[in-house]
Amino acid sequence: MKVLEVKDLEVRYGGIRALKGVSLSLEEGQITVLLGANGAGKSSLLKAISGLVKPSAGSIQLWGQETRGLPAYRITGLGVAHAPEGRGMFASLSVRENLQLGGFLAPSTELPTRIEEALTLFPRLKERYNQLAGSLSGGEQQMLALARALVAKPRLLLLDEPSLGLAPIISQEIFRTIRQVHQTGLSVLVVEQNARLALQVADYAYVLKTGEVETHGLANDIKGLEQVGKAYLGVT
Amino acid sequence: MSSGYITQQLINGLAIGSLYALVAVGLSMVYGILRLINFAHGDLMMIAGMFGATLFLWLSKSPLLFFMVLALLAGLLGLVFERIAYRPLRGAPEVNLLITSFAVSSILQVGMQMLFSSSPRRFETVASLSRLYQIGSVQIRGADMATFFITLLVAVLLTWFTRRTRTGIAMRAVSENLDTSMLMGINPSRPIALAFFIGSFLAGVAGVLWGWKYGQVDPLIGFLPGLKAFVAAVIGGIGSIPGAFLGGYILGMAEVFFVGFLPPSFSGYRDVFVFSLLFIVLLVKPQGLLGQTKGRRA
Numbered sequence A: 001m002k003v004l005e006v007k008d009l010e011v012r013y014g015g016i017r018a019l020k021g022v023s024l025s026l027e028e029g030q031i032t033v034l035l036g037a038n039g040a041g042k043s044s045l046l047k048a049i050s051g052l053v054k055p056s057a058g059s060i061q062l063w064g065q066e067t068r069g070l071p072a073y074r075i076t077g078l079g080v081a082h083a084p085e086g087r088g089m090f091a092s093l094s095v096r097e098n099l100q101l102g103g104f105l106a107p108s109t110e111l112p113t114r115i116e117e118a119l120t121l122f123p124r125l126k127e128r129y130n131q132l133a134g135s136l137s138g139g140e141q142q143m144l145a146l147a148r149a150l151v152a153k154p155r156l157l158l159l160d161e162p163s164l165g166l167a168p169i170i171s172q173e174i175f176r177t178i179r180q181v182h183q184t185g186l187s188v189l190v191v192e193q194n195a196r197l198a199l200q201v202a203d204y205a206y207v208l209k210t211g212e213v214e215t216h217g218l219a220n221d222i223k224g225l226e227q228v229g230k231a232y233l234g235v236t
Numbered sequence B: 001m002s003s004g005y006i007t008q009q010l011i012n013g014l015a016i017g018s019l020y021a022l023v024a025v026g027l028s029m030v031y032g033i034l035r036l037i038n039f040a041h042g043d044l045m046m047i048a049g050m051f052g053a054t055l056f057l058w059l060s061k062s063p064l065l066f067f068m069v070l071a072l073l074a075g076l077l078g079l080v081f082e083r084i085a086y087r088p089l090r091g092a093p094e095v096n097l098l099i100t101s102f103a104v105s106s107i108l109q110v111g112m113q114m115l116f117s118s119s120p121r122r123f124e125t126v127a128s129l130s131r132l133y134q135i136g137s138v139q140i141r142g143a144d145m146a147t148f149f150i151t152l153l154v155a156v157l158l159t160w161f162t163r164r165t166r167t168g169i170a171m172r173a174v175s176e177n178l179d180t181s182m183l184m185g186i187n188p189s190r191p192i193a194l195a196f197f198i199g200s201f202l203a204g205v206a207g208v209l210w211g212w213k214y215g216q217v218d219p220l221i222g223f224l225p226g227l228k229a230f231v232a233a234v235i236g237g238i239g240s241i242p243g244a245f246l247g248g249y250i251l252g253m254a255e256v257f258f259v260g261f262l263p264p265s266f267s268g269y270r271d272v273f274v275f276s277l278l279f280i281v282l283l284v285k286p287q288g289l290l291g292q293t294k295g296r297r298a
């Protein structure tokens, strides 16, 4: 069964059509990367999947179940974790509280182990456990966003620009971690501006252009495409 | 001016400040989570007072039961209005919520006038509460002492609740960022309803304490305390629970000292003074003393 099946999805903000009939499907256990220029509609697509924006047309199926129109908290309950663009920290809450909220739907007996596991992936957060999330550096906040999503033990992870504003070495660390958690059978849909880095770890890729799917294919094939090379990989 | 006099004023300030704090904390919680300036909040205090004046027969049997019944009444009424008046407006501009709360306020005031008439009603008390206790050179009324200790208890419990419990942390999360809180799996309707219930319950508590302090209530007593509690919440930083307590006490103290230390001819300007204080605090710290500058909610 497909993890995610999006068909002819349309998202409007007032008069603006941010998505103009997007179709996309995700295979179980794969990492799929979503590329596209600024304003192409990448974040809108993730928000529609996680229920933060209501699509005006089309369908979204998660594990065979139609979820279009469900509130975001119900979709989270199905096993989707969305780390939104700009990290979505609760800045006035501590690192500990942010992680606890990641496991809001988890049985309380499991929560400590899950947090412990997430902290093993990001030992830096351990040192800042009781600090306010707002006082973390950008890179640390990105780690916290990822760790918090993992505490939810999702079956599908949606990541919106996890390397935004990070030093290359930290970006690589983040993607290494994504690779690592994906080994456990987790499916990942990641939006990324650093196409080169993302295509290294991804199995499959979609390219969005002004609200439509421009092309899609295996990550290796996409890497070789001339138009993608020009637009996103800096190949001239 | 003797030190006894100053201590006495201090105690009076604590007593009235506690009342402001109890009302302010509910206003602040509801604002924090819904961005609603609830003008009907003071009226819930009034409702508890009015029904308290009517149900006084119970008082002699069990003051605690009496207290709980009235606070619960206010709390449930808060829940009802959240459900029928504010929830349908969720996502609407904040000013629509504000106007709705004006309507709720009028409904409550007129409703009580129709039910009980608009004349003041005597609020019965018990001997231990109306008694004056002599401690050293200062005198403290039983009701004021009760008010202070109840407020202290409420502050401790609320701090524990918002810092240590799953639901309390979820409430703070919804207050800070609605969208992200839903991504955590939180159904925001629950913390929002709970904030209304707790806030209204505390307004009910304040209503009973108000009745005990002043001995009489009428359908309009909610207005001025509601307004002053709002000032207190803004001084402390609206949305912040510790800020509401701080603001309540600052306001109570300032008011008592204004009346107690300036010539009697000034005391009529007490409310002008309160709003001037607000003005000054906001000039220096626009977000209030303990307030955070928050981003707008999505």
Ligand SMILES: Nc1ncnc2c1ncn2[C@@H]1O[C@H](COP(=O)(O)OP(=O)(O)OP(=O)(O)O)[C@@H](O)[C@H]1O
Pocket: A013, A016, A017, A018, A036, A037, A038, A039, A040, A041, A042, A043, A044, A045, A085
């Ligand atoms: N809340 C909103 N209200 C109005 N227009 C919006 C809103 N959110 C997004 N848009 C518009 O929808 C289009 C797609 O935006 P979206 O955020 O999905 O793009 P994106 O591909 O994620 O871009 P970026 O790479 O810059 O993050 C843009 O034209 C944007 O201006």
Ligand SMILES: [Mg+2]
Pocket: A042, A043, A044, A085, A160
């Ligand atoms: Mg985006």
